[in-house]
Amino acid sequence: MAAVSHRVFSGVQPTGNLHLGNYLGAITRFVALQETHECIYCVVDLHAITTWQEPAELTKNIREVTAAFIASGIDPDKHIVFNQSQVVEHAELAWMFNCVARMGWLNRMTQFKEKAGKHRENASVGLFAYPALMAADILAYRATHVPVGEDQKQHLELTRDIAQKFNVDFAASIASHGYDETFFPLPEPLITGPATRVMSLRDGAKKMSKSDPSDLSRINLTDDADTIAKKIRKAKTDPEPLPSETEGLADRPEADNLVGIFSALNDQTAAQTLSHYGGGQFSEFKADLANLAVEKLSPIAGEMSRLLADPAHIDTILCDGADRARAITSPILRQVRDVIGLIQRS
Ligand code: AMP
Numbered sequence: 001m002a003a004v005s006h007r008v009f010s011g012v013q014p015t016g017n018l019h020l021g022n023y024l025g026a027i028t029r030f031v032a033l034q035e036t037h038e039c040i041y042c043v044v045d046l047h048a049i050t051t052w053q054e055p056a057e058l059t060k061n062i063r064e065v066t067a068a069f070i071a072s073g074i075d076p077d078k079h080i081v082f083n084q085s086q087v088v089e090h091a092e093l094a095w096m097f098n099c100v101a102r103m104g105w106l107n108r109m110t111q112f113k114e115k116a117g118k119h120r121e122n123a124s125v126g127l128f129a130y131p132a133l134m135a136a137d138i139l140a141y142r143a144t145h146v147p148v149g150e151d152q153k154q155h156l157e158l159t160r161d162i163a164q165k166f167n168v169d170f171a172a173s174i175a176s177h178g179y180d181e182t183f184f185p186l187p188e189p190l191i192t193g194p195a196t197r198v199m200s201l202r203d204g205a206k207k208m209s210k211s212d213p214s215d216l217s218r219i220n221l222t223d224d225a226d227t228i229a230k231k232i233r234k235a236k237t238d239p240e241p242l243p244s245e246t247e248g249l250a251d252r253p254e255a256d257n258l259v260g261i262f263s264a265l266n267d268q269t270a271a272q273t274l275s276h277y278g279g280g281q282f283s284e285f286k287a288d289l290a291n292l293a294v295e296k297l298s299p300i301a302g303e304m305s306r307l308l309a310d311p312a313h314i315d316t317i318l319c320d321g322a323d324r325a326r327a328i329t330s331p332i333l334r335q336v337r338d339v340i341g342l343i344q345r346s
C-alpha cells in the first residue's frame, strides 16, 4: 500500500457568521499549506446539522464557506474543495468509528458539554457522536496533518485514539490482507501562528464564536469597512497603556487578544507589534488595527460577494471536488470493509 507521506485535511462548519477567528485560526493556515502539501478542504455540512439548521440557510452557508475558502486564496483546481455530504464514505466510516470509540471517550469532550449545555438529554445523538464523524473525515483520506484552531485539539486527540484502537483491534485482519500495520496513520494537529485562539471583542475570557448573540463580539468576514472599524473601536480594553514586552500582556486578556489579531493580520510576532506600540494608548493602536483589518478583509469580502453572485459556479466547484475526493476515499473504504470482515461486490 503506497501511503501518501503528507496529506492535509481540514473542515469548517457551514453554520453562518464566518469570523476573524475562523480566518486567522484556520483559513489562513489552509492557504499557507497549499505550497508544500496536498490539501483537502471540506465544508462539513453533516457536522452542521448536529444542531438545527434552517434548510435554506444551510444551503446558503455551504456556498458562503466555499466562497470564503476561494476568496482567501485556496485553489480548488490544485487542491480539493468540496462539501462533506457529497462523499458518502464520510458517513459510512463515521458509523464504523461509532463502534470503535467508547462512550467514556466521548463523554469527556468539552465541546459537547459546552454545546449541549444544561439540556444534555435534549441534545441530538449526532452532537454526541460528532467527534467520530470528524475522525472519519480525516482518516477516510489517511490524512497526516490537520490545521485547526486550539479548540479542536481534544477532537484531534480522539481521532488518534480511534485510529490507534482500530489498528490494534483489527491487527490480525489487517496483516492477513497484507495491508500496512499502521492501517490508519495517527494524524498530527497543526495548531500554529499567533492567533490559534481569537477571543471575543466584548469579553477576553470567551472565544470569538459564530453563535455569540452579540454581533459586536466578532468581526464577520462579510462585514463592511464601517462595521469593522466600529467593532474595533468598541472592543473592550483596559485603562493601561500598551506594554512594551509580551510579558506585560499576561493578565490583560483583551489587550493580548487585540495585539494577537494585529500581529496575525500583519504577519509579525506580538513582540514586533509591541516594539512599535508599547507605551502608547489604545485609541491610536485601535485606529491602526481597524485600518489593517479593513485592508486585509475587504478584498476577501468583495471577492466572496462576486463568487456568491454565481451559485451555480460554486456548486460546480463542489461537485468536481467531491468527485476527486471520492477517488481517494473509495479504495480506502474498500480496504476498511475487508478488514472488518464485511462482504462487498468485488
Ligand atoms: P468551526 O466554525 O467551528 O467549524 O471552526 C472552523 C475552524 O476555525 C476550526 O479549525 C476552529 O478551530 C477554528 N476556530 C473557530 N473559532 C476560532 C477562534 N475563536 N480562534 C481561532 N480559531 C478558531
Ligand code: TRP
Pocket: 009, 010, 011, 012, 013, 044, 047, 133, 134, 137, 138, 146, 147, 148, 152, 155
Ligand atoms: N470540528 C471542526 C470545528 O468545529 C470542524 C471539522 C469537522 C474538522 N471535521 C474536521 C476540522 C476534520 C478538521 C478536520 O471546527
